[in-house]
Amino acid sequence: MDIFTSITPTPPAPGPMRSVLQMLKAIEGVEVAILLAHVDGPFFEIVEATGASKIVGSCIALAPEGTFPPAGRSTSDLRMPTAFTLMSDKRPSWIGAKQLTGTGLRLVALCSQNPPFLESQLEAVAATMAELDRHGAKSELERLQQDRISALIRSLPVPFVFVDAPATDALINADARALLKLSPTEVGVEQIASALRHLIQSQGNAALHHQLAADPRATAIFYAHHYGRTYKVDTQWIDDGLEGRIWTFHDISEERRLEEELRVLASTDHLTGALNRRAFQLAFKSEIARCRRYGVPLSLIMLDLDHFKRVNDTYGHQAGDAVLREASNLIRSSLRDSDIFCRFGGEEFALLLPHTGMDEGTVLAERLRYAIAEKPVDVGSAMVPITTSVGIADLLSPTDSIDTMMRRADEALYAAKAGGRNQTVSASQG
Amino acid sequence: MLSSVERPIGGKLAAHLRATMLGTVGEHIVFSHGFGTDQAAWSQIAPPLSLGARCVLFDLPGASPVLPVSFDERRYRSIAGYADDLLNLLDELEISRCTYVGHSVSGMVGVLAAIEAPERFSKLVLLNASPRYINCPGYVGGFETGEIDALLEAMSSNYQAWVAGFSSLVMPAGLPSALADFSAGLPSMRPDVSTRIARMIFQGDTRHILPQLKVPTLLLQSREDVAVPPEVAAYLLAKIPAAELKWIDAAGHLPHMSAPDQVLEVLRGHLY
Numbered sequence: 001m002d003i004f005t006s007i008t009p010t011p012p013a014p015g016p017m018r019s020v021l022q023m024l025k026a027i028e029g030v031e032v033a034i035l036l037a038h039v040d041g042p043f044f045e046i047v048e049a050t051g052a053s054k055i056v057g058s059c060i061a062l063a064p065e066g067t068f069p070p071a072g073r074s075t076s077d078l079r080m081p082t083a084f085t086l087m088s089d090k091r092p093s094w095i096g097a098k099q100l101t102g103t104g105l106r107l108v109a110l111c112s113q114n115p116p117f118l119e120s121q122l123e124a125v126a127a128t129m130a131e132l133d134r135h136g137a138k139s140e141l142e143r144l145q146q147d148r149i150s151a152l153i154r155s156l157p158v159p160f161v162f163v164d165a166p167a168t169d170a171l172i173n174a175d176a177r178a179l180l181k182l183s184p185t186e187v188g189v190e191q192i193a194s195a196l197r198h199l200i201q202s203q204g205n206a207a208l209h210h211q212l213a214a215d216p217r218a219t220a221i222f223y224a225h226h227y228g229r230t231y232k233v234d235t236q237w238i239d240d241g242l243e244g245r246i247w248t249f250h251d252i253s254e255e256r257r258l259e260e261e262l263r264v265l266a267s268t269d270h271l272t273g274a275l276n277r278r279a280f281q282l283a284f285k286s287e288i289a290r291c292r293r294y295g296v297p298l299s300l301i302m303l304d305l306d307h308f309k310r311v312n313d314t315y316g317h318q319a320g321d322a323v324l325r326e327a328s329n330l331i332r333s334s335l336r337d338s339d340i341f342c343r344f345g346g347e348e349f350a351l352l353l354p355h356t357g358m359d360e361g362t363v364l365a366e367r368l369r370y371a372i373a374e375k376p377v378d379v380g381s382a383m384v385p386i387t388t389s390v391g392i393a394d395l396l397s398p399t400d401s402i403d404t405m406m407r408r409a410d411e412a413l414y415a416a417k418a419g420g421r422n423q424t425v426s427a428s429q430g
Numbered sequence: 431m432l433s434s435v436e437r438p439i440g441g442k443l444a445a446h447l448r449a450t451m452l453g454t455v456g457e458h459i460v461f462s463h464g465f466g467t468d469q470a471a472w473s474q475i476a477p478p479l480s481l482g483a484r485c486v487l488f489d490l491p492g493a494s495p496v497l498p499v500s501f502d503e504r505r506y507r508s509i510a511g512y513a514d515d516l517l518n519l520l521d522e523l524e525i526s527r528c529t530y531v532g533h534s535v536s537g538m539v540g541v542l543a544a545i546e547a548p549e550r551f552s553k554l555v556l557l558n559a560s561p562r563y564i565n566c567p568g569y570v571g572g573f574e575t576g577e578i579d580a581l582l583e584a585m586s587s588n589y590q591a592w593v594a595g596f597s598s599l600v601m602p603a604g605l606p607s608a609l610a611d612f613s614a615g616l617p618s619m620r621p622d623v624s625t626r627i628a629r630m631i632f633q634g635d636t637r638h639i640l641p642q643l644k645v646p647t648l649l650l651q652s653r654e655d656v657a658v659p660p661e662v663a664a665y666l667l668a669k670i671p672a673a674e675l676k677w678i679d680a681a682g683h684l685p686h687m688s689a690p691d692q693v694l695e696v697l698r699g700h701l702y
């Protein structure tokens with residue numbers, strides 16, 4: 001069965017029940033044939049009736065409950081619902097009623113004279129109808145369940161695909177169709193499966209594809225970048241009456257973008273784009289551990305703009321900001337990708353240089369000092385020359401820590417300041 | 431006077447229908463009211479008659495202002511349900527034979543019950559009854575389908591306003607006290623139930639069953655009844671095998687309330 005064509009509910013089959021009632025009515029003497037469904041207490045709903053144009057309401061109360069249905073019999077001494085009389089045009093002279101075994105239904109035949117059929121024939125009709133009802137009820141139930149599942153999947157707020165175990169049938173909702181870029185004509189299970197394969201493989205998730213092929217019951221969660229969006233894809237095997245693989249997709253593009261934005265916001269200095277002090281500390285921690293583990297050198301440069309307060313006082317804070325930005329740009333352009341650059345506070349910067357010893361670090365420090373000094377900053381009203389004082393320290397022993405390295409670099413910077421500024425001082429190595 | 435004291439009677443169904451009896455001797459006269467009233471509609475008819483007869487009064491569930499505790503609307507989706515009630519009530523009260531007086535919808539209830547169990551009725555009196563309210567080819571019922579729809583629509587959308595309009599329609603002008611009786615009942619009915627019952631009454635059609643009625647029937651019909659035109663009375667007279675028609679010289683749909691003396695006089699002439 002193709003789920004995509006069966007999504008439209010089909011109306012219940014126009015009653016074979018009605019046909020049987022009509023056949024019963026065609027027997028001479030039979031005035032009305034009625035099918036009643038027991039509702040509760042004395043109440044019976046009229047399911048079908050011949051000559052239903054005679055309005056009797058939809059419900060018939062049969063009291064007392066125990067005396068109905070009577071065996072086929074004359075009605076002369078029998079109290080019947082007046083509705084039967086109304087439906088027959090006159091008081092029926094014979095009534096036959098049978099319970100349809102295994103159902104809540106009752107068949108009633110109202111006759112204007114003693115009919116030419118036997119009790120057992122009425123029984124046979126009732127048995128036929130009970131059989132019809134069982135079939136009808138079963139297919140109705142199946143249809144209902146199918147409809148319910150389809151409706152449920154249609155209204156799921158996430159893209160959803162189900163491919164059954166033998167891969168002969170698939171259920172998919174509109175969101176998933178859009179995500180997989182399936183055209184309206186691509187409704188076959190093969191096309192859906194192919195789109196899923198494409199999604200996995202285009203992600204370089206070939207290993208995942210192999211894994212799922214090798215173990216059809218594997219559960220996997222992976223991320224897929226698909227047509228500019230990022231999805232968290234969850235796929236698992238279900239075997240719960242329905243057997244097959246379900247796929248759900250959670251579009252996390254926005255989440256990812258926000259995460260990245262927050263990460264940048266939280267870790268960088270707004271003015272210069274350099275890392276802030278907190279982020280630098282974190283990076284320092286992991287770098288120092290890594291360099292210690294692999295026994296590679298690590299240098300730390302502390303760099304301070306000379307007489308920065310004077311720039312602010314003379315040219316204003318905007319000029320001060322321009323100087324900070326310009327100095328940051330110059331520093332950043334001289335760094336390698338692996339170097340870590342931080343605005344430590346005020347006009348002080350810190351640079352962490354992995355895989356770099358004191359000698360190399362000093363060369364870089366001097367290069368930075370020259371680069372900055374050579375290029376006065378245009379603050380609009382003037383070209384402001386800037387010099388820097390630099391202190392540098394390197395990782396000494398496996399016991400050296402962030403604190404001790406920082407202290408040595410700071411001391412070197414202080415020495416550079418004390419020595420007249422515009423110079424680089426290396427921390428003592430002992 | 432002892433005979434004019436109402437006594438509650440009977441068992442479970444009689445309690446459900448709030449049945450009461452007036453009088454202690456003579457034949458049984460069962461009174462059944464129409465839509466929008468209750469057994470008090472007979473307050474000017476039954477007491478005088480109870481001197482020589484036992485008058486049984488009761489309320490039609492859903493058609494009278496107060497719903498019985500055990501009301502189940504499913505039982506009353508067809509007027510056949512009321513006919514069943516009537517016959518069961520006679521069983522319960524062990525009334526083997528009676529005269530039945532039914533107003534409006536209760537007229538047809540009596541017709542059905544008398545077709546079902548003719549041996550239980552010596553005579554039917556139908557007061558302003560109608561087997562069908564809607565006109566159709568060859569039949570004048572008094573209303574076009576659209577009019578009934580509008581009436582029912584008005585009823586379900588603004589019940590209180592509908593009550594005011596309907597009361598003045600069915601009662602003749604210049605009879606404020608009777609009108610007050612009638613319109614006092616309607617507003618206290620439950621709009622959802624009374625709308626459903628009204629729909630059942632106004633959309634029903636029991637014409638096909640009339641030729642089956644074998645019990646002698648007296649038709650009483652007032653003039654200028656907005657609910658039942660004169661053609662309907664003529665139709666009933668033609669279709670019911672043993673019928674007689676008496677005109678009441680009063681206007682409105684409720685002659686037993688607006689012209690009780692005339693109704694009483696005709697009844698006296700026919701009952702004893």
